[in-house]
Amino acid sequence: MSQTRGLGAEARRLAEDERRSSNWKRWGPYLSERQWGTVREDYSAQGNNWTDFPHDAARSRAYRWGEDGLLGVTDRQCRLCFALALWNEKDPFLKERLYGLSGPQGNHGEDVKEEYFYLDSTPTHSYLKGLYKYPQAAFPYDRLVAENRHRGREAPEFELVDTGIFHEERYFDVFTEYAKASPDALLIRITVANRGPEAARIHVLPTLWFRNTWAWGRTGEGYWPKPRMSAEGEDAIIAEQDSLGRYRLHAQAPEGGALPERLFTENETNLERLYGVPNRARHVKDAFHDHVVHGRRDAVNPERVGTKAAFHYVLEVPAGGSVRLSLRLFPEAERPEVLFGEDFDRLFEQRIHEADEFYDARLPSTLPEEERRVARQAYAGLLWSKQFYHYAVQPWLEGDPNSPPPPASRLKGRNRDWGHLYNRDIISMPDKWEYPWYAAWDVAFHMIPFARIDPLFAKEQLVLFLREWYMHPNGQIPAYEFEFSDVNPPVHAWACWRVYKMTGTQGRRDRLFLARTFQKLLLNFTWWVNRKDVDGRNLFTGGFLGLDNIGVFDRSKPLPTGGQLHQADGTAWMAFFCTTMLSMALELAQEDPAYEDIASKFFEHFVAIVDAMNHLGGSGLWEEEDGFYYDHLWLEGHDVPMRVRSMVGLVPLFAAEVLSDRLIERLPGFSKRMRWFLENRADLAHNISYMAAPEGGEAGGYRLLAIPSRERLVRVLRRVLDPREFLSDYGVRSLSRVHAEEPFVFRVGHEAHRVGYVPGESDSGMFGGNSNWRGPVWFPLNYLLIEALERYHHFYGDSLKVECPTGSGRMMTLAEVARELSSRLCRLFLPDATGRRPCHGEDPRFAEGPDWRELVLFHEYFHGDSGRGLGATHQTGWTALVVQCLTDAHRTQG
Structure with a gap:
């Protein structure tokens, strides 16, 4: 385990996990932020995934292929899940999952409309911390839809903050922390802080449930008999499942309060609400909504058994004050003598110290505190974005024995040529709300920062996409679930090569990993040559x-x-x-x-x-x-x-x-x-x-x-480094700014096809969604350009200098240009003299608010002029490459 080198407790856990002596990664933040609206849950005739399974159905319909939850955790096979549900006594239903607009609803495509942040994580998830900001007023679901529907592509997206719902800081900060006492035992700490000027009430429902693997009429791997939850004593929920065994979830009463009520129901679809037919189960998935929001006590099971359960806390949180809740989830065999108290708090402090120790060993000691904070949050987002992803194409095409058969059109539609594909793994996602499905070329970039903190995971992910149950028999790597046959840039080989060099010194590198990936990449290369x-x-x-x-x-x-x-x-x-x-x-x-x-x-x-x-x-x-x-x-x-x-x-x-x-x-x-x-x-x-x-x-x-050639390289760089063309204050734009005044127009018959510089949100729906490569700064290709410049410098050395910026009269070597571009990318996330981080745009909260200014979002791409974050708000996968830029000395020379 070359990457441990005595670096402390977390490094030892990584070593134990690699040796398989302890399964430290069995539990993690593997729940999706959005399972509804995905292709794998779509059983419509025309493949309309957004309309077949909308957000409004998510609380009532049992998922087939995965689960989602709010700041939750699950085991690596997504059998038993834990997450939060909240209610502010104003919303029409419980807040169990993050809300956002579907693709057809948003004026720039799908878009999450929530404020949440990944604050910390170790690679084994021995410590996790996340934050959700929950408004105290009624969540403006309808207004968000209506406003964005009326806006055209020329206008920016209408966001949650634009509704005024955070006025006077009337919201709750809900912090969720997890600390592992052992590979299978989790300590859970929920802190609810009232940021508003008046006392406010909130319902908190820490929820435990089993993914529904029993209702589909299938047997074999990944399908188990129906499990069971039940109440025991005054403070316990017992969860029993064939492969996991018997787990216990205990809750402590809040200071000065009583033990919470326990609620039970089944993780079964509410057929009556969704389809107007009788329910198969008396108690259904959305029972807690009816019980808490509508006061229907008969909605939950009075016998206190089921496959979904929750503790129901009702908290009165004083203005400026906070309330802390403590829970403990563990196997029956690991029951401690004392559930809560000093040892509970001491373990949290120990895990936090170990997380600091781990990252201190991997970040340069000279890195300033602000850069260190950005790097830690980038790593946190990278690690929180690991997700259990399950999609087996053949059963999806065929349908399940206990469900209505899919329409015949399915066999002629999406992914029909990928019947071999069988995915049931923990995978690094681009964004667990906007892109809760892997994209092959995104994963390649994710593995570069991963290689610094968890080299085994980085190598395993790269190998995974070359496995025969992923890669097509013809050699193609699956692109993404909307169309596995689409073509992503062939960067997988580059990622394998970079990870190989990053995870060992010369003579001590993992040759077996390199050989395994090389052999499969030969198939992929042949596919490219023969097909493209x-x-x-x-x-x-x-x-x-x-x-x-x-x-x-x-x-x-x-x-x-x-x-x-x-x-x-x-x-x-x-x-x-x-x-x-x-x-x-x-x-x-x-x-x-x-x-x-x-x-x-x-x-x-x-x-x-x-x-x-x-x-x-x-x-x-x-x-x-x-x-x-x-x-x-x-x-x-x-x-x-x-x-x-x-x-x-x-x-x-x-x-x-x-x-x-x-x-x-x-x-x-x-x-x-x-x-x-x-x-x-x-x-x-x-x-x-x-x-x-x-x-x-x-x-x-x-x-x-x-x-x-050298001459052509210099000529292209003259444009790249020209502020009037590609060079922005925050990296290299995807389109030359010259096209703002001189758009390219190509005429075909009576049609004119036009490409103009657009620094922010897309003004074209050519490829759907919020995609926009017509001006913004994108991290992945900026990073590849920086690496290439370093390689050119390795060859040309100081004999080649170029003007940077073009027109400045300042000559730089290509290594200096690479550092300059890297510095501009870092500038996106670092506060200026006024405390403003460009990635947050003009939002004053992130510059002035004491509970906002240390929070950082890692967007999908960035405004080509202002640096404002755009697209998916938590695409920390490839944007986590900023860690490589912040810690330039950690990159190995190509």
């Missing part, structure tokens, strides 16, 4: 490739013009894939010469792609006049450049790898074939003439493989 190079010309057209909404056309659909689109990014991604696979093969060849052959193949592939990109048909996808790479439309024998200066033209910079002459000399087979190729393919040799080290020997002993 339509004409065999080494120019690739890969679909939307993650850059949805950035181009002239929706690249996932047939072109309205006919013809083919040769993609600068698609082709460059393949070159990037090649250089990464080449580096992996050369590493493996040092111990197994058989890999030298495949290394030669990737070298030849790369040179052929570079030739096509730079010279095919004259200048390939390079436009000499503009000094930029563009997509080209090949139509009726004509090659038409799509002159949109966007991230599409920056991806070619990523495909750069520095090879050591010393390494090449140690591999005689590869060295011989490379020399033969250079000598016998003179038609391609001119494209790799810049492989040799520059004269003068500054980079002696190294060779560069890259798409742009």
